[in-house]
Amino acid sequence: MRFLQMLWRRYTLLCTLVITSLPLIIIGWAGRSGLYSEYEFTPLTEPGLALVMEGIHDGVFPWQSLIRPKEAEETDAAAAEEIAAVSSTEEAASESGNPAAEYTEAEDSVVEKVETIPSNAIRGGTDAIPEGVCNPVLQAEDYDVVNVAFLSPDDTEYNTDTEGIFAKNGIYFKLGSVDPSYFSDALFIGDSRTVGLCEYGSLKGNAAFLAKESINVYNILDKELWFTDNDGEGWDATVEEILSEHTFGKVYVALGVNELGIGNTYMFYEKYREILEMIREYQPDALIYIQGIMHVSYEKSSSDSCRNNTVICQRNYAISTLANGRDIYYIDMNPYVCDADGDLISDLSGDGIHLKASAYERWDRSLMENAAVIGE
Amino acid sequence: MILFNSLAFLFRFFPIFLIIYFLTPARFREVVLFFGSIIFYAMGGLRMAMGLTVLTIINYILGQMVFSADKGGVKPANKRAFYAAIAIDAGSLILFKVLSGLSDKVVLPLGFSFYLFKMISYQADLFRGEITRRPDIIDTVVYFTMFPQVTQGPIMRWNNVGFEKRERTVSVKAFNDGLFFFVLGLGMKVLLADPLSLLWYEIEKIGFESISTPLAWMGAIDFSLRLYMDFWGYSLMAAGIGMMLGFHFVVNFVHPYWACGVAEFYRRWHATLGAWFRDYIYIPLGGSRKGNLTTIRNLIIVWMLTGLWHGITPNFLIWGGVLALLIIWEKFVVDGLISSFPIIGHLHVWFFIPLTWVIFAIPDLKDLLIYFERLFPFFGSGVNVNTGDFMKQLLIYWPFLLVSILLCTPHWYRLIVRNRKKLPVILILTAVFWFSVYRITISESNPFMYFSF
Numbered sequence: 006m007r008f009l010q011m012l013w014r015r016y017t018l019l020c021t022l023v024i025t026s027l028p029l030i031i032i033g034w035a036g037r038s039g040l041y042s043e044y045e046f047t048p049l050t051e052p053g054l055a056l057v058m059e060g061i062h063d064g065v066f067p068w069q070s071l072i073r074p075k076e077a078e079e080t081d082a083a084a085a086e087e088i089a090a091v092s093s094t095e096e097a098a099s100e101s102g103n104p105a106a107e108y109t110e111a112e113d114s115v116v117e118k119v120e121t122i123p124s125n126a127i128r129g130g131t132d133a134i135p136e137g138v139c140n141p142v143l144q145a146e147d148y149d150v151v152n153v154a155f156l157s158p159d160d161t162e163y164n165t166d167t168e169g170i171f172a173k174n175g176i177y178f179k180l181g182s183v184d185p186s187y188f189s190d191a192l193f194i195g196d197s198r199t200v201g202l203c204e205y206g207s208l209k210g211n212a213a214f215l216a217k218e219s220i221n222v223y224n225i226l227d228k229e230l231w232f233t234d235n236d237g238e239g240w241d242a243t244v245e246e247i248l249s250e251h252t253f254g255k256v257y258v259a260l261g262v263n264e265l266g267i268g269n270t271y272m273f274y275e276k277y278r279e280i281l282e283m284i285r286e287y288q289p290d291a292l293i294y295i296q297g298i299m300h301v302s303y304e305k306s307s308s309d310s311c312r313n314n315t316v317i318c319q320r321n322y323a324i325s326t327l328a329n330g331r332d333i334y335y336i337d338m339n340p341y342v343c344d345a346d347g348d349l350i351s352d353l354s355g356d357g358i359h360l361k362a363s364a365y366e367r368w369d370r371s372l373m374e375n376a377a378v379i380g381e
Numbered sequence: 382m383i384l385f386n387s388l389a390f391l392f393r394f395f396p397i398f399l400i401i402y403f404l405t406p407a408r409f410r411e412v413v414l415f416f417g418s419i420i421f422y423a424m425g426g427l428r429m430a431m432g433l434t435v436l437t438i439i440n441y442i443l444g445q446m447v448f449s450a451d452k453g454g455v456k457p458a459n460k461r462a463f464y465a466a467i468a469i470d471a472g473s474l475i476l477f478k479v480l481s482g483l484s485d486k487v488v489l490p491l492g493f494s495f496y497l498f499k500m501i502s503y504q505a506d507l508f509r510g511e512i513t514r515r516p517d518i519i520d521t522v523v524y525f526t527m528f529p530q531v532t533q534g535p536i537m538r539w540n541n542v543g544f545e546k547r548e549r550t551v552s553v554k555a556f557n558d559g560l561f562f563f564v565l566g567l568g569m570k571v572l573l574a575d576p577l578s579l580l581w582y583e584i585e586k587i588g589f590e591s592i593s594t595p596l597a598w599m600g601a602i603d604f605s606l607r608l609y610m611d612f613w614g615y616s617l618m619a620a621g622i623g624m625m626l627g628f629h630f631v632v633n634f635v636h637p638y639w640a641c642g643v644a645e646f647y648r649r650w651h652a653t654l655g656a657w658f659r660d661y662i663y664i665p666l667g668g669s670r671k672g673n674l675t676t677i678r679n680l681i682i683v684w685m686l687t688g689l690w691h692g693i694t695p696n697f698l699i700w701g702g703v704l705a706l707l708i709i710w711e712k713f714v715v716d717g718l719i720s721s722f723p724i725i726g727h728l729h730v731w732f733f734i735p736l737t738w739v740i741f742a743i744p745d746l747k748d749l750l751i752y753f754e755r756l757f758p759f760f761g762s763g764v765n766v767n768t769g770d771f772m773k774q775l776l777i778y779w780p781f782l783l784v785s786i787l788l789c790t791p792h793w794y795r796l797i798v799r800n801r802k803k804l805p806v807i808l809i810l811t812a813v814f815w816f817s818v819y820r821i822t823i824s825e826s827n828p829f830m831y832f833s834f
Contacts, residue, residue: 361588
């Protein structure tokens with residue numbers, strides 16, 4: 006006892022550090038196969054207390070191990086189901102062929118402008134939809150740095166619906182050019198890239214924006230985003246609040262860059278699909294635009310195991326299958342900002358991921374030249 | 382790469398090392414330190430560790446030849462061995478700097494310019510007879526490789542850290558002070574420098590041509606503070622570890638932003654590097670004792686070399702050149718004015734130093750010019766500038782900027798240091814430690830956290 010007193014008196018800071026670390030280490034080690042079983046743990050380089058810290062960051066607090074062991078089991082079961090779902094889709098019936106498409110021309114006033122499709126573009130998941138109705142998915146050079154954990158197998162089948170909101174029922178409208186007034190009833194939902202579009206594009210004060218840094222498909226419905234209305238006024242709001250309180254003619258979605266390192270393509274696709282379903286539920290009459298994820302620069306794409314264009318292209322392909330060419334469109338801005346290899350042109354970006362302020366006019370232009378006008 | 386601010390260092394390497402170190406009898410501790418340092422450095426890459434080992438052995442052998450055994454100094458030191466050592470050390474430094482500057486494939490080994498500077502000063506001190514006891518192999522390898530300093534300095538000298546005494550005992554006070562400085566430095570690095578670096582990233586993201594003038598100035602101040610917190614924090618961690626192991630505290634930063642004039646700023650900023658250039662370049666060239674023209678020449682040489690030491694892109698030469706001009710201007714033109722009105726010296730620091738850091742920060746000359754056009758907008762106008770950008774960033778970063786600015790003044794820092802044994806300060810430091818660990822854990826488990834888009 007006297008020894009401990011002496012120790013405390015002499016080495017107070019060391020003692021407080023050691024004393025405070027003990028419970029954390031114990032909780033971490035004790036919870037490593039329980040509360041923290043979902044976290045990767047490498048005891049050789051990482052202390053047990055790192056698990057506690059990671060947990061706190063994700064809102065999993067130590068005391069939860071006392072009150073919710075059952076719930077943890079349930080989430081395990083849910084995760085298992087999800088994995089099963091991924092593999093079962095591989096066996097899913099192949100897409101049932103659409104009957105001869107009844108092609109409906111857009112209004113005459115709309116200049117029918119189909120981008121010359123770059124040679125490295127594929128007609129992706131919009132297969133059964135005639136050319137010019139959706140944008141093709143722009144492909145990019147693969148630099149062989151990808152971590153396959155972020156991809157799904159190449160033969161994964163995505164949307165094969167024959168009925169419901171994602172089904173292609175044979176009525177199509179072409180994309181064409183519009184003037185800025187087209188966007189006065191539009192809402193843009195997205196991450197920091199959309200924040201940039203709002204701050205540096207030409208649509209602020211015309212269209213509405215609902216966006217925030219670090220948003221991804223997994224957290225967008227739980228968080229408050231920053232809403233900017235058509236007059237440029239702004240406040241914090243959730244997606245649900247905005248969709249239920251306002252009516253929009255068009256809803257543009259641009260998500261997918263923050264979750265490039267989370268889960269695989271199929272999980273991303275499923276979440277994306279849920280978000281579109283929710284938008285449709287609140288906005289039954291709106292046109293929905295799925296915006297393909299903008300590619301990253303060569304420097305990024307050739308060195309980053311998740312933020313590279315190989316992952317982006319596969320994910321763009323997956324979400325493009327959700328377009329029906331009738332009231333859900335896939336549009337792809339990449340031809341406006343990418344070089345022949347499909348890499349984001351480095352001069353247009355300060356960090357290889359975002360457009361510089363001076364380059365947002367290209368995004369604006371791609372939006373104005375790829376809009377659907379539905380005839381009465 | 383192993384960093385002080387990593388979980389592997391804080392919770393694996395360092396505690397285990399400390400326990401072994403203190404269980405070892407005092408006279409064998411250098412051996413433990415040597416093996417610990419090699420393991421530490423080898424974690425950054427085996428090839429780099431081989432390079433360090435080879436250079437260490439070469440310098441030890443040549444150093445033995447340079448050292449004059451005759452205490453009275455009758456037998457002169459071996460000139461040839463000395464020149465060979467300098468040629469090898471300086472040659473490999475220049476070679477690697479140039480190669481790594483020209484090609485992406487050559488990576489400068491971790492801490493290369495720091496330990497080669499130590500090697501050069503070691504040879505010079507031996508040559509001048511400033512090291513009086515013949516260094517033995519253990520002393521020498523420990524001096525070159527010791528892990529608290531091998532990656533980022535400070536550039537310790539043989540004579541001023543206690544290498545003359547062999548048995549390393551650590552007092553209770555030295556250990557506690559060392560731990561205190563280590564935690565303080567950790568907090569500066571993780572809780573201030575790292576968040577501040579995000580603001581600079583934000584500015585790069587927007588593109589220099591599109592930032593408003595207030596944001597351009599905030600960026601210059603942000604970069605100045607971030608560099609300071611980063612480097613001072615790291616120096617404090619290194620010095621703290623050194624103290625915990627029984628070495629003297631190595632002073633590297635003395636409130637530079639409180640300096641009266643640019644020349645004084647650089648006596649207080651990265652002081653061990655400045656002292657190295659003074660002792661091994663400036664003074665051998667004649668210093669300021671051979672007339673004004675020679676002094677000016679020497680200042681220009683020293684500052685150009687300092688620029689090149691930091692990097693071989695043209696912006697570093699401009700940076701060194703501008704600092705040389707500022708120091709010459711202060712020394713020969715406004716010297717009297719600054720002594721009568723110290724505020725002019727302070728204003729010099731606060732105005733010119735952030736501008737020189739902007740030059741330091743931007744390697745591309747075209748971009749650099751654009752940034753200066755945004756700082757001084759009468760030379761050109763921006764592209765698609767959002768005037769609200771300054772307020773947006775200020776609302777996010779003001780706490781980090783404010784605390785960093787407070788730490789620039791000597792008063793706050795001294796207040797903390799003076800009360801370091803009081804319980805409230807200890808509790809605050811404990812919180813700083815855990816909050817730092819939290820941030821480190823999150824950024825390690827998700828390396829992209831800082832870059833959430």
